[in-house]
Amino acid sequence: MDCCICSPVASVYRLPRNTICLSCYEGAKSIVAHLNNLESQVDTAPKESSGVSQSNSLKGLANVWVWMKKMMEMEEQMKEKLCFLEGFVSAFRDGAHTDIFLKAGNGPPIPSHKSLLATKSEIFKTMLECEDIKSGLTDTVTLPELTHAELRSLLEFLYAGSLPDPDADAHAGPLMLASDKYCVPFLRRFCECRMLGSLDPSNALDVLEVSDACSNHRLRERAMEVVVKHVEEIVFSDKYEAFALKNAHLCVDVARALVVQLKARKDKHT
Structure with a gap:
């Protein structure tokens, strides 16, 4: 029997002949469950009873288009808000009304704004409150662990909340370390997603090294899985030799993870 929702010939809903196919049924259940979950997270004012009892599931399914329209309106509002906030990015790129310089380990200093740095990072806020800066004795803060390109990407993210894909991929590791050092949780989550993706x-060894330095257990586990899965390709590379000289404890962890995997395979076949 044709489905009353997805069938090309079922244009009129006629009980009891019309039925709903399994795919549409499961899809409707998923939509209702999702809507009910969203409704449970939102505090709504109590409404007077209209005398007609309607379950949350039926209400959610009946109002799915209304909910979708609200989501589209919220998306448009968010886009307008982002466009409004792009003025901060322009001020950074144009160097407008800057009052502090940040210097990397190489390259010229980059002008920035104290107020923005202080609001984005408690560490930066503390650094900017030192007597030398407050008294005007110096107008430069040095971040020697970053290159000039990495520092510019860090500032770009602090102003814009995102980075172009090429910069994000190229500097995800150093920015992950910077997010940990300067306590920028949003940047930490951003870098984690980029590195996982x-x-x-x-790059598994690089990710493993960064995750260990930042104590990021999720990133560490995923990187370790890749290393163990491709152990022959990775362990016999020149990169692994340099990695082992700096990270002996991680090499021990790799060996242990490999032994656990081999034991699991052996137990599976016995």
Whole structure:
């Protein structure tokens, strides 16, 4: 029997002949469950009873288009808000009314704004409150662990809340370390997502090293899984030799993870 929702010939809903197919039924259940979950997270004022009892599921399904329109309106409002806030990015790129310089380990200092740095990072706020800066004795803060390009990407993110894909992929590791050092949780989550999305045998050791330095357990576990899965390709590379000289404890962890995997395979076949 044709489905009354997805069938091309069922244009009129006629009980009891019309039925709903399994795909549409499961889809409707998922939509209702999602809407009810959203409704449970929002505090709504109590409404007077209209005398007609309607379950949350039926109400959610009946109002799905209304909910979708609200989501689209919220999306448009968010886009307008982002456009409004882009003025901060323009001020950074144009160097307008800057009052502090940040200097990397190489390259010229980059002008910035004290107020924005202080609101984005408690560490920066503390650094900017030192007597030398407050008294005007110096107008430069040095971040020697970053290169000039990495520092510019860090500032770009603090102003804009995002980075172009090429910069994000190129500097995800150093920015992850910077997010941990200067306490910028949003940047930490951003870098974690980028590193997880691009994780492969070619960069697994780099990700493992960064995750260990930042105590990021999720990133560490995923990187370790890739290393163990491609252990022959990675361990016999020149990169691994340099990695082992700096990270002996991680090499021990790799060996232990490999032994656990081999034991699991052996137990599976016995």
